[in-house]
Amino acid sequence: MLRNNLAGVALTLHFLHVHLAHLRIRDFRNYARLDMDFAPGFHVLLGDNAQGKTNILEAIYLMATLRSFRGVGGAQMVRHGAKGYFVGGRVVGQGDHEIKMYWALRERKLTLDGQPVKKLADYFGALRTVVFCTEDLQLIKGTARARRRFVDLLLAQTQPGYLALLQRYMHCVRARNALLKQRLVDEAALESFSAELVKLGSDLIRARQELVPKFSPLARLAYRRISHDAEELRIEYQPGVKHDFAVELAQSRDRERSFRATLVGPHRDDLQLLQNEKSAAQFGSEGQKRTLAIALKMAQAEFLSGIHGSPPILLIDDVMGELDLKRRSGFLPLLEAARKSSGQVFMTCTEENWPSELGRDLQRWTISRGTVLGVPPPGGPPAALPAPAL
Numbered sequence: 001m002l003r004n005n006l007a008g009v010a011l012t013l014h015f016l017h018v019h020l021a022h023l024r025i026r027d028f029r030n031y032a033r034l035d036m037d038f039a040p041g042f043h044v045l046l047g048d049n050a051q052g053k054t055n056i057l058e059a060i061y062l063m064a065t066l067r068s069f070r071g072v073g074g075a076q077m078v079r080h081g082a083k084g085y086f087v088g089g090r091v092v093g094q095g096d097h098e099i100k101m102y103w104a105l106r107e108r109k110l111t112l113d114g115q116p117v118k119k120l121a122d123y124f125g126a127l128r129t130v131v132f133c134t135e136d137l138q139l140i141k142g143t144a145r146a147r148r149r150f151v152d153l154l155l156a157q158t159q160p161g162y163l164a165l166l167q168r169y170m171h172c173v174r175a176r177n178a179l180l181k182q183r184l185v186d187e188a189a190l191e192s193f194s195a196e197l198v199k200l201g202s203d204l205i206r207a208r209q210e211l212v213p214k215f216s217p218l219a220r221l222a223y224r225r226i227s228h229d230a231e232e233l234r235i236e237y238q239p240g241v242k243h244d245f246a247v248e249l250a251q252s253r254d255r256e257r258s259f260r261a262t263l264v265g266p267h268r269d270d271l272q273l274l275q276n277e278k279s280a281a282q283f284g285s286e287g288q289k290r291t292l293a294i295a296l297k298m299a300q301a302e303f304l305s306g307i308h309g310s311p312p313i314l315l316i317d318d319v320m321g322e323l324d325l326k327r328r329s330g331f332l333p334l335l336e337a338a339r340k341s342s343g344q345v346f347m348t349c350t351e352e353n354w355p356s357e358l359g360r361d362l363q364r365w366t367i368s369r370g371t372v373l374g375v376p377p378p379g380g381p382p383a384a385l386p387a388p389a390l
Protein backbone atom coordinates (compact mmCIF):
# COMPACT_ATOMS: atom_id res chain seq x y z
CA MET A 1 0.00 0.00 0.00
CA LEU A 2 2.73 2.37 1.10
CA ARG A 3 4.79 1.42 -1.91
CA ASN A 4 1.83 2.15 -4.16
CA ASN A 5 1.40 5.54 -2.59
CA LEU A 6 5.06 6.37 -2.99
CA ALA A 7 4.94 5.36 -6.61
CA GLY A 8 1.96 7.67 -6.99
CA VAL A 9 3.91 10.55 -5.45
CA ALA A 10 6.87 9.94 -7.73
CA LEU A 11 4.56 9.87 -10.70
CA THR A 12 2.84 13.08 -9.62
CA LEU A 13 6.17 14.84 -9.10
CA HIS A 14 7.30 13.79 -12.51
CA PHE A 15 4.20 15.27 -14.10
CA LEU A 16 4.42 18.50 -12.13
CA HIS A 17 6.84 19.89 -14.69
CA VAL A 18 5.18 22.62 -16.58
CA HIS A 19 5.52 22.47 -20.31
CA LEU A 20 4.09 24.06 -23.39
CA ALA A 21 2.11 21.31 -25.07
CA HIS A 22 0.70 23.27 -27.97
CA LEU A 23 1.55 26.51 -29.75
CA ARG A 24 -0.81 28.20 -32.16
CA ILE A 25 0.22 31.24 -34.19
CA ARG A 26 -1.64 33.31 -36.75
CA ASP A 27 -0.23 36.29 -38.67
CA PHE A 28 2.67 36.69 -36.29
CA ARG A 29 5.98 37.91 -37.83
CA ASN A 30 6.73 35.71 -40.86
CA TYR A 31 4.19 33.03 -39.84
CA ALA A 32 0.80 33.10 -41.50
CA ARG A 33 -0.30 30.01 -39.64
CA LEU A 34 1.45 27.57 -37.38
CA ASP A 35 0.29 24.79 -35.05
CA MET A 36 2.86 22.77 -33.16
CA ASP A 37 2.60 20.08 -30.50
CA PHE A 38 5.49 19.79 -28.09
CA ALA A 39 6.45 17.06 -25.67
CA PRO A 40 8.44 17.98 -22.56
CA GLY A 41 12.19 17.85 -23.08
CA PHE A 42 14.68 19.38 -25.40
CA HIS A 43 13.64 21.01 -28.67
CA VAL A 44 16.08 22.36 -31.19
CA LEU A 45 14.86 24.79 -33.82
CA LEU A 46 17.26 24.45 -36.68
CA GLY A 47 17.45 26.55 -39.82
CA ASP A 48 19.29 29.12 -41.88
CA ASN A 49 19.28 32.78 -40.98
CA ALA A 50 16.05 34.79 -41.27
CA GLN A 51 13.73 31.75 -41.48
CA GLY A 52 11.71 32.34 -38.32
CA LYS A 53 13.52 30.52 -35.49
CA THR A 54 13.71 33.45 -33.11
CA ASN A 55 10.13 34.42 -33.97
CA ILE A 56 8.89 31.19 -32.38
CA LEU A 57 10.78 31.89 -29.16
CA GLU A 58 9.44 35.44 -29.24
CA ALA A 59 5.87 34.15 -29.44
CA ILE A 60 6.38 31.81 -26.46
CA TYR A 61 8.02 34.56 -24.39
CA LEU A 62 5.20 36.91 -25.34
CA MET A 63 2.64 34.52 -23.89
CA ALA A 64 4.62 34.27 -20.66
CA THR A 65 5.38 37.94 -20.09
CA LEU A 66 3.16 39.88 -22.53
CA ARG A 67 6.32 41.51 -23.85
CA SER A 68 8.71 40.88 -26.69
CA PHE A 69 12.27 40.20 -25.59
CA ARG A 70 13.26 42.28 -28.60
CA GLY A 71 11.80 45.32 -26.84
CA VAL A 72 9.28 46.11 -29.58
CA GLY A 73 5.56 46.85 -29.48
CA GLY A 74 2.70 44.80 -30.90
CA ALA A 75 2.53 46.54 -34.30
CA GLN A 76 5.95 45.28 -35.30
CA MET A 77 4.99 41.66 -34.62
CA VAL A 78 1.90 41.66 -36.84
CA ARG A 79 2.71 39.92 -40.11
CA HIS A 80 3.21 42.46 -42.87
CA GLY A 81 -0.12 43.16 -44.53
CA ALA A 82 -2.22 41.53 -41.77
CA LYS A 83 -4.49 43.34 -39.30
CA GLY A 84 -3.50 41.66 -36.08
CA TYR A 85 -1.72 38.65 -34.67
CA PHE A 86 -2.93 35.74 -32.60
CA VAL A 87 -0.69 33.72 -30.31
CA GLY A 88 -2.07 30.97 -28.14
CA GLY A 89 -0.95 27.92 -26.30
CA ARG A 90 -1.81 25.08 -23.99
CA VAL A 91 0.33 24.76 -20.89
CA VAL A 92 0.35 21.42 -19.11
CA GLY A 93 1.74 20.73 -15.66
CA GLN A 94 0.66 22.37 -12.43
CA GLY A 95 -2.92 22.76 -13.61
CA ASP A 96 -3.57 22.93 -17.34
CA HIS A 97 -4.02 26.34 -18.91
CA GLU A 98 -5.23 27.64 -22.23
CA ILE A 99 -3.80 31.01 -23.23
CA LYS A 100 -5.16 33.09 -26.09
CA MET A 101 -3.98 36.52 -27.10
CA TYR A 102 -4.98 38.69 -29.98
CA TRP A 103 -3.40 42.03 -30.78
CA ALA A 104 -4.50 44.58 -33.35
CA LEU A 105 -4.12 48.34 -33.43
CA ARG A 106 -7.62 48.88 -32.09
CA GLU A 107 -8.35 45.63 -30.39
CA ARG A 108 -6.59 43.56 -27.77
CA LYS A 109 -7.78 40.37 -26.17
CA LEU A 110 -6.19 38.17 -23.58
CA THR A 111 -7.92 35.15 -22.13
CA LEU A 112 -6.78 32.50 -19.69
CA ASP A 113 -8.86 29.33 -19.72
CA GLY A 114 -11.55 31.08 -21.71
CA GLN A 115 -11.92 33.99 -19.27
CA PRO A 116 -10.79 37.55 -20.07
CA VAL A 117 -7.80 38.44 -17.89
CA LYS A 118 -8.73 41.30 -15.56
CA LYS A 119 -5.76 41.32 -13.25
CA LEU A 120 -2.38 40.65 -14.78
CA ALA A 121 -1.13 39.29 -11.48
CA ASP A 122 -3.61 36.41 -11.92
CA TYR A 123 -2.26 35.70 -15.37
CA PHE A 124 1.46 35.51 -14.67
CA GLY A 125 2.37 32.14 -13.31
CA ALA A 126 0.47 30.14 -15.93
CA LEU A 127 3.66 30.01 -17.97
CA ARG A 128 7.13 30.85 -16.71
CA THR A 129 10.04 31.26 -19.07
CA VAL A 130 13.61 32.46 -18.99
CA VAL A 131 15.03 33.69 -22.26
CA PHE A 132 18.69 33.80 -23.29
CA CYS A 133 19.16 36.16 -26.21
CA THR A 134 21.50 38.75 -27.66
CA GLU A 135 19.45 41.55 -26.13
CA ASP A 136 20.55 40.29 -22.70
CA LEU A 137 23.75 42.25 -23.16
CA GLN A 138 21.68 45.32 -22.33
CA LEU A 139 21.56 44.02 -18.76
CA ILE A 140 25.22 44.91 -18.52
CA LYS A 141 25.69 47.67 -21.08
CA GLY A 142 22.28 49.29 -21.06
CA THR A 143 20.69 51.81 -18.76
CA ALA A 144 19.40 51.12 -15.24
CA ARG A 145 15.96 50.54 -16.75
CA ALA A 146 17.05 47.19 -18.23
CA ARG A 147 18.29 46.00 -14.84
CA ARG A 148 15.15 47.24 -13.06
CA ARG A 149 13.09 45.27 -15.56
CA PHE A 150 15.11 42.16 -14.83
CA VAL A 151 14.56 42.54 -11.08
CA ASP A 152 10.88 43.33 -11.57
CA LEU A 153 10.31 40.29 -13.77
CA LEU A 154 12.07 38.09 -11.23
CA LEU A 155 9.89 39.44 -8.42
CA ALA A 156 6.72 39.28 -10.50
CA GLN A 157 7.52 35.64 -11.29
CA THR A 158 8.02 34.76 -7.63
CA GLN A 159 5.92 37.07 -5.43
CA PRO A 160 2.16 37.13 -5.92
CA GLY A 161 1.49 40.76 -4.93
CA TYR A 162 4.55 42.35 -6.50
CA LEU A 163 3.23 43.20 -9.95
CA ALA A 164 0.15 44.94 -8.58
CA LEU A 165 2.33 46.92 -6.18
CA LEU A 166 4.66 47.96 -9.00
CA GLN A 167 1.75 49.01 -11.19
CA ARG A 168 0.24 51.12 -8.39
CA TYR A 169 3.59 52.76 -7.68
CA MET A 170 4.23 53.60 -11.37
CA HIS A 171 0.70 54.95 -11.67
CA CYS A 172 1.42 57.18 -8.68
CA VAL A 173 4.71 58.41 -10.22
CA ARG A 174 2.90 59.28 -13.46
CA ALA A 175 0.07 61.08 -11.66
CA ARG A 176 2.54 63.01 -9.53
CA ASN A 177 4.60 63.96 -12.61
CA ALA A 178 1.46 65.21 -14.33
CA LEU A 179 0.79 67.44 -11.33
CA LEU A 180 4.35 68.76 -11.38
CA LYS A 181 3.96 69.71 -15.03
CA GLN A 182 1.03 72.04 -14.33
CA ARG A 183 1.75 75.76 -14.29
CA LEU A 184 0.25 76.17 -10.86
CA VAL A 185 1.03 73.09 -8.81
CA ASP A 186 -1.77 71.99 -6.47
CA GLU A 187 0.29 71.59 -3.30
CA ALA A 188 -2.38 69.71 -1.35
CA ALA A 189 -2.81 67.13 -4.12
CA LEU A 190 0.95 66.83 -4.45
CA GLU A 191 1.21 66.21 -0.73
CA SER A 192 -1.23 63.32 -0.87
CA PHE A 193 0.51 61.76 -3.89
CA SER A 194 3.82 62.11 -2.07
CA ALA A 195 2.47 60.18 0.90
CA GLU A 196 1.16 57.43 -1.40
CA LEU A 197 4.46 57.37 -3.29
CA VAL A 198 6.44 56.89 -0.09
CA LYS A 199 4.11 54.17 1.18
CA LEU A 200 4.12 52.10 -2.03
CA GLY A 201 7.75 52.88 -2.84
CA SER A 202 8.95 51.68 0.54
CA ASP A 203 7.31 48.29 -0.05
CA LEU A 204 8.97 48.07 -3.47
CA ILE A 205 12.36 48.94 -2.03
CA ARG A 206 11.95 46.31 0.67
CA ALA A 207 11.06 43.59 -1.86
CA ARG A 208 14.05 44.44 -4.05
CA GLN A 209 16.38 44.75 -1.07
CA GLU A 210 15.37 41.30 0.14
CA LEU A 211 15.76 39.75 -3.29
CA VAL A 212 19.34 40.75 -4.02
CA PRO A 213 21.11 38.77 -1.25
CA LYS A 214 19.07 35.66 -2.19
CA PHE A 215 19.75 36.01 -5.89
CA SER A 216 23.34 37.17 -5.80
CA PRO A 217 24.95 33.87 -4.65
CA LEU A 218 23.19 32.01 -7.48
CA ALA A 219 24.53 34.50 -10.00
CA ARG A 220 28.02 34.30 -8.51
CA LEU A 221 28.01 30.51 -8.79
CA ALA A 222 26.64 30.54 -12.31
CA TYR A 223 29.24 33.07 -13.35
CA ARG A 224 32.07 31.02 -11.85
CA ARG A 225 30.78 27.87 -13.51
CA ILE A 226 30.53 29.36 -16.94
CA SER A 227 33.60 31.58 -16.99
CA HIS A 228 36.07 29.38 -15.08
CA ASP A 229 37.47 32.72 -14.01
CA ALA A 230 38.96 33.42 -10.67
CA GLU A 231 37.01 36.67 -10.82
CA GLU A 232 34.33 37.20 -8.24
CA LEU A 233 30.97 38.54 -9.25
CA ARG A 234 29.10 40.68 -6.77
CA ILE A 235 25.69 42.23 -7.23
CA GLU A 236 24.80 45.26 -5.22
CA TYR A 237 21.42 46.91 -4.94
CA GLN A 238 21.72 50.64 -5.59
CA PRO A 239 18.55 52.23 -4.32
CA GLY A 240 17.39 55.60 -5.62
CA VAL A 241 16.56 56.38 -2.00
CA LYS A 242 19.59 56.50 0.27
CA HIS A 243 18.09 56.62 3.78
CA ASP A 244 14.67 58.13 4.27
CA PHE A 245 12.30 58.31 1.30
CA ALA A 246 9.99 60.98 2.75
CA VAL A 247 12.86 63.27 3.77
CA GLU A 248 14.74 62.87 0.47
CA LEU A 249 11.56 63.46 -1.52
CA ALA A 250 10.88 66.66 0.42
CA GLN A 251 14.49 67.77 -0.08
CA SER A 252 14.19 67.27 -3.83
CA ARG A 253 11.26 69.67 -4.06
CA ASP A 254 13.35 72.55 -5.47
CA ARG A 255 14.90 70.38 -8.14
CA GLU A 256 11.46 68.94 -8.93
CA ARG A 257 10.29 72.47 -9.71
CA SER A 258 12.87 72.84 -12.44
CA PHE A 259 12.72 69.26 -13.78
CA ARG A 260 8.93 68.95 -13.36
CA ALA A 261 9.24 65.26 -12.53
CA THR A 262 9.62 62.98 -9.51
CA LEU A 263 13.37 62.60 -9.05
CA VAL A 264 13.62 60.38 -5.97
CA GLY A 265 12.25 56.85 -5.56
CA PRO A 266 12.65 53.22 -6.59
CA HIS A 267 11.87 54.15 -10.21
CA ARG A 268 15.48 55.36 -10.11
CA ASP A 269 16.94 52.15 -8.63
CA ASP A 270 19.83 50.30 -10.21
CA LEU A 271 21.85 47.13 -9.75
CA GLN A 272 25.62 47.35 -9.65
CA LEU A 273 27.37 44.40 -11.28
CA LEU A 274 30.91 44.13 -10.01
CA GLN A 275 33.71 41.84 -11.16
CA ASN A 276 36.43 41.88 -8.56
CA GLU A 277 34.81 45.01 -7.19
CA LYS A 278 35.07 46.79 -10.56
CA SER A 279 32.06 47.79 -12.64
CA ALA A 280 31.48 45.14 -15.32
CA ALA A 281 29.94 47.74 -17.64
CA GLN A 282 33.00 49.97 -17.49
CA PHE A 283 35.84 47.50 -17.24
CA GLY A 284 34.62 44.12 -18.51
CA SER A 285 35.65 42.76 -21.91
CA GLU A 286 32.92 41.98 -24.44
CA GLY A 287 33.25 38.28 -23.69
CA GLN A 288 33.02 38.90 -19.96
CA LYS A 289 29.89 41.00 -20.41
CA ARG A 290 28.25 38.30 -22.49
CA THR A 291 29.19 35.66 -19.94
CA LEU A 292 27.83 37.78 -17.15
CA ALA A 293 24.53 38.30 -18.97
CA ILE A 294 24.17 34.54 -19.41
CA ALA A 295 25.08 33.94 -15.76
CA LEU A 296 22.30 36.30 -14.67
CA LYS A 297 19.80 34.36 -16.77
CA MET A 298 21.06 31.01 -15.50
CA ALA A 299 20.62 32.31 -11.98
CA GLN A 300 17.10 33.49 -12.83
CA ALA A 301 16.24 29.98 -14.01
CA GLU A 302 17.66 28.43 -10.84
CA PHE A 303 15.90 30.93 -8.63
CA LEU A 304 12.55 30.17 -10.25
CA SER A 305 13.11 26.42 -10.03
CA GLY A 306 13.96 26.74 -6.33
CA ILE A 307 10.84 28.73 -5.52
CA HIS A 308 8.30 26.91 -7.66
CA GLY A 309 9.75 23.42 -7.47
CA SER A 310 9.56 23.18 -11.23
CA PRO A 311 12.01 24.55 -13.80
CA PRO A 312 10.87 27.39 -16.05
CA ILE A 313 10.79 26.83 -19.79
CA LEU A 314 14.16 27.86 -21.21
CA LEU A 315 14.20 29.78 -24.48
CA ILE A 316 17.74 29.88 -25.80
CA ASP A 317 18.39 32.02 -28.84
CA ASP A 318 21.74 31.72 -30.58
CA VAL A 319 23.71 31.61 -27.37
CA MET A 320 26.04 28.81 -28.38
CA GLY A 321 27.39 30.72 -31.34
CA GLU A 322 28.49 33.54 -29.09
CA LEU A 323 30.56 31.58 -26.66
CA ASP A 324 34.10 30.35 -26.98
CA LEU A 325 34.73 26.66 -26.38
CA LYS A 326 35.54 27.03 -22.70
CA ARG A 327 32.48 29.09 -21.94
CA ARG A 328 30.34 26.80 -24.02
CA SER A 329 31.32 23.90 -21.82
CA GLY A 330 30.26 25.96 -18.81
CA PHE A 331 26.83 26.53 -20.32
CA LEU A 332 26.19 22.90 -21.18
CA PRO A 333 25.60 21.71 -17.59
CA LEU A 334 22.58 24.01 -17.42
CA LEU A 335 21.15 22.33 -20.49
CA GLU A 336 22.00 18.91 -19.11
CA ALA A 337 20.32 19.75 -15.81
CA ALA A 338 17.22 20.98 -17.64
CA ARG A 339 17.15 17.74 -19.57
CA LYS A 340 17.59 15.54 -16.51
CA SER A 341 14.81 17.29 -14.64
CA SER A 342 12.52 16.84 -17.68
CA GLY A 343 12.16 20.57 -18.01
CA GLN A 344 11.36 21.98 -21.41
CA VAL A 345 13.97 23.77 -23.49
CA PHE A 346 13.68 25.47 -26.87
CA MET A 347 16.95 26.31 -28.51
CA THR A 348 17.64 27.89 -31.88
CA CYS A 349 20.73 26.99 -33.93
CA THR A 350 22.02 27.15 -37.44
CA GLU A 351 23.93 24.17 -38.80
CA GLU A 352 27.18 25.97 -38.05
CA ASN A 353 26.69 26.53 -34.34
CA TRP A 354 24.87 23.27 -33.67
CA PRO A 355 26.15 22.05 -30.29
CA SER A 356 27.17 18.49 -31.09
CA GLU A 357 28.03 17.99 -27.39
CA LEU A 358 24.30 17.70 -26.71
CA GLY A 359 24.16 14.38 -28.45
CA ARG A 360 21.33 13.19 -30.63
CA ASP A 361 18.64 12.67 -28.05
CA LEU A 362 16.79 15.83 -29.05
CA GLN A 363 13.59 16.77 -30.77
CA ARG A 364 14.64 18.59 -33.88
CA TRP A 365 12.52 20.95 -35.94
CA THR A 366 13.67 22.47 -39.18
CA ILE A 367 12.46 25.98 -39.86
CA SER A 368 12.32 27.29 -43.38
CA ARG A 369 10.59 30.48 -44.52
CA GLY A 370 7.91 30.47 -41.88
CA THR A 371 7.10 26.77 -42.00
CA VAL A 372 8.22 24.06 -39.63
CA LEU A 373 9.13 20.46 -40.25
CA GLY A 374 9.79 17.89 -37.56
CA VAL A 375 13.01 16.03 -38.22
CA PRO A 376 12.83 12.34 -37.41
CA PRO A 377 15.25 11.02 -34.82
CA PRO A 378 17.79 8.67 -36.44
CA GLY A 379 15.89 5.58 -37.58
CA GLY A 380 12.56 6.81 -36.23
CA PRO A 381 9.35 7.95 -37.88
CA PRO A 382 8.77 11.60 -38.82
CA ALA A 383 8.05 13.64 -35.69
CA ALA A 384 5.48 15.93 -37.28
CA LEU A 385 3.91 16.98 -40.51
CA PRO A 386 4.58 20.30 -42.20
CA ALA A 387 2.39 23.12 -40.97
CA PRO A 388 -0.63 23.48 -43.27
CA ALA A 389 -0.47 26.21 -45.88
CA LEU A 390 -2.98 29.05 -45.62
Ligand SMILES: Nc1ncnc2c1ncn2[C@@H]1O[C@H](COP(=O)(O)OP(=O)(O)OP(=O)(O)O)[C@@H](O)[C@H]1O
Binds near residue numbers: 028
Ligand atom coordinates in the same frame (compact mmCIF):
# COMPACT_ATOMS: atom_id res chain seq x y z
N1 LIG B 1 6.13 41.71 -38.95
C1 LIG B 1 6.70 40.86 -39.81
N2 LIG B 1 5.99 40.38 -40.87
C2 LIG B 1 6.54 39.51 -41.76
N3 LIG B 1 7.79 39.05 -41.66
C3 LIG B 1 8.54 39.47 -40.62
C4 LIG B 1 8.03 40.39 -39.65
N4 LIG B 1 9.01 40.63 -38.74
C5 LIG B 1 10.06 39.90 -39.12
N5 LIG B 1 9.79 39.21 -40.25
C6 LIG B 1 10.66 38.27 -40.97
O1 LIG B 1 11.01 37.21 -40.12
C7 LIG B 1 12.28 36.72 -40.53
C8 LIG B 1 13.23 36.66 -39.35
O2 LIG B 1 12.81 35.73 -38.49
P1 LIG B 1 13.73 35.34 -37.26
O3 LIG B 1 14.26 36.55 -36.59
O4 LIG B 1 12.92 34.40 -36.46
O5 LIG B 1 14.91 34.62 -38.01
P2 LIG B 1 15.91 33.52 -37.47
O6 LIG B 1 15.53 32.23 -38.11
O7 LIG B 1 15.97 33.57 -36.00
O8 LIG B 1 17.28 34.03 -38.13
P3 LIG B 1 18.76 34.20 -37.50
O9 LIG B 1 19.40 32.86 -37.60
O10 LIG B 1 19.38 35.17 -38.44
O11 LIG B 1 18.64 34.72 -36.15
C9 LIG B 1 12.85 37.66 -41.53
O12 LIG B 1 12.74 37.08 -42.79
C10 LIG B 1 11.98 38.88 -41.38
O13 LIG B 1 11.87 39.59 -42.58
Ligand SMILES: [Mg+2]
Binds near residue numbers: 054055317318348
Ligand atom coordinates in the same frame (compact mmCIF):
# COMPACT_ATOMS: atom_id res chain seq x y z
MG1 LIG C 1 17.36 34.41 -34.72
